[in-house]
Amino acid sequence: MRILVTGASGFIGRHLVAHLIEHGDDAVAVSRGRDGVPGDLREIDGWAGWPSRLDAVIHLAALNPARGEPAASDDAALMAANVSATKALAGAAARRGVPRVVYASTNLVHPLTSEPFDESAPEEPQNAYAASKLAGETALRQGLEGSQTDGVVLRLPPVYGPGGRGGVAALLRVSSLPIPLPLAAPSASRSLLSIANAVDALTLAATAPEAAGGTFLVCDGEPWSLGEMVAFARQEMGRSPRLFSLPTHTLARIASLAGRRKQYEHVFGSLVVDDNAFRTAAGWHPPETTEDGLRRMLRDLHLKRRGKRR
Numbered sequence: 001m002r003i004l005v006t007g008a009s010g011f012i013g014r015h016l017v018a019h020l021i022e023h024g025d026d027a028v029a030v031s032r033g034r035d036g037v038p039g040d041l042r043e044i045d046g047w048a049g050w051p052s053r054l055d056a057v058i059h060l061a062a063l064n065p066a067r068g069e070p071a072a073s074d075d076a077a078l079m080a081a082n083v084s085a086t087k088a089l090a091g092a093a094a095r096r097g098v099p100r101v102v103y104a105s106t107n108l109v110h111p112l113t114s115e116p117f118d119e120s121a122p123e124e125p126q127n128a129y130a131a132s133k134l135a136g137e138t139a140l141r142q143g144l145e146g147s148q149t150d151g152v153v154l155r156l157p158p159v160y161g162p163g164g165r166g167g168v169a170a171l172l173r174v175s176s177l178p179i180p181l182p183l184a185a186p187s188a189s190r191s192l193l194s195i196a197n198a199v200d201a202l203t204l205a206a207t208a209p210e211a212a213g214g215t216f217l218v219c220d221g222e223p224w225s226l227g228e229m230v231a232f233a234r235q236e237m238g239r240s241p242r243l244f245s246l247p248t249h250t251l252a253r254i255a256s257l258a259g260r261r262k263q264y265e266h267v268f269g270s271l272v273v274d275d276n277a278f279r280t281a282a283g284w285h286p287p288e289t290t291e292d293g294l295r296r297m298l299r300d301l302h303l304k305r306r307g308k309r310r
Contacts, residue, residue, distance in 0.1 A: 002026040002053060003206055004098075006041065006089065007060030009034070011164055012104070012198055016058065019199040028054070032061060041085035045092040056100040056206035057093045059086060059140075064129055078132035086136040090143025090151065100150045100212070101140065102205045107155045107191070107217055109134040112269035116223075119155075119215055119277055137215065150212040152205045157219050157273060161195030161293060162300035168192065171226065172294070172301055175233035182246035183227035190226075191219035191273045194293025197286040201278070208282035216278035220290045223272040232291070236298055 003020055007013040008029035020027035028051050033039040036049050041061060063081035065071035071078070086103065093101050108130035110121050125131035137153050144151045160168035174181070193201075201218045205211050224232075231241040278284055 001055045001207065002028065002051065003203075004028040004030055004051065004054055004057045005060060006030045006057070007062065010060060012159055012195065012202075013060045014163070015161070015195045016060070016199040016202060019203065023203075025203075030061075040080075042080065042088045044085070044089050045095070047092075050092070050096060054093070054096070054098045056102060057089065057098055058102045058104070058202055058206055059089055060104050061085070062104070062133070062136075067127075073128055075128055075132075078128055079135065082129075082132035083135045083139045087139035087143040090140050090149075094144050094147035094149040098149055100152060100206055101144065102152045102154065102202060103137065103140045104202065105133045105137055105153050105155045105215075106130055107157045107271060107273055109137075109155060110271070110273075112271055114270050116272040116274045118274040119217055152211050152213070153215040154201060154205055154278070155215065155217045155273075156198060157191045157193050157217075157271070159193045159195055159198045161198075161297050164195060164297065168229070168294075169297070169301070171229055172233050172298060175230045176237065176301070178239075178242075180242045180244050181227075181230055182244055183225075183230055184241075184243035185227075185245040188226055189223040189270045189272050191217075191223050191271065191275075192290055192293075193219050194286075194288050194290065194296075196288040196293060196296075200287050201282075201284060204282045204284055205278075208284075210281040210283075211278070214277070214281060216281070217273040217275045218278050218284075219273050219275050220286055220288075220293065222290075223270075224290060229294070232294060233298060236295060 003025055005013055005017055005027055008017050009031040017027045017029045030037050032041060037047060038044055063078055090101050108126045109123050110117060111124040123134060125134050140151045158166055158168055197220055227243055234241050
């Protein structure tokens with residue numbers, strides 16, 4: 001298989017390229033502004049380096065600013081990077097006869113909910129980034145319209161693992177502190193996706209015939225609560241959980257008084273997906289458990305901390 005990967009220098013992209021090479025595939029790593037690739041992927045059709053005989057394109061490149069950064073609320077920048085560029089890439093791939101384009105979207109296109117949901121759930125993006133990714137799904141289909149190229153969308157939950165950042169990494173870092181945390185009571189349950197499972201699912205999405213044209217949610221399996229992740233991390237460190245209960249309405253009140261109600265809802269809201277559709281269509285079985293994925297990330301964080309002390 002010869003697969004072009006955009007966003008190849010990013011967290012998922014680096015692992016995906018390594019995964020493809022390890023399994024004997026020809027990975028064409030593409031990063032904006034490198035090796036002649038346009039800095040603006042809206043101009044990708046004019047790239048002189050398009051490889052021939054591609055079997056698939058996996059589109060990971062995106063503008064995904066951290067919460068609070070100015071770009072997080074820059075709708076024009078988000079739409080240009082995540083929508084217009086996606087349509088341009090899809091159109092370019094279709095004109096070159098690439099059989100399939102896989103688009104990495106986000107499960108944040110769905111609202112927070114206490115009940116597990118599947119692909120038929122309402123689409124109510126949680127933030128401007130998620131809105132641009134949902135619009136990017138439509139742009140993908142528009143770019144492929146009238147061609148023989150299949151499009152596949154994977155709506156990913158938080159992807160964690162060695163080298164990863166974001167909420168899971170932050171929670172594991174907090175877990176290393178010798179302080180009690182108010183997470184003993186039932187708290188937010190989240191579907192997660194280890195980096196090993198993410199690259200495996202993306203690779204399968206690029207090849208499985210039954211996945212053609214589909215939009216799928218994907219995750220490790222059973223969700224984990226915040227308290228469960230902290231307790232597991234501290235157990236792996238040889239420590240007691242040190243969790244205590246604080247009613248969620250009390251936490252919400254504290255967040256409101258601090259002017260951080262939205263941040264509270266994002267952190268303590270549940271988001272649990274049902275990914276049976278992808279498992280059935282693609283015959284997918286995650287190769288890694290959440291426990292093993294978290295252990296690998298904990299080891300990585302521990303080594304980084306130890307390296308900084310030297």
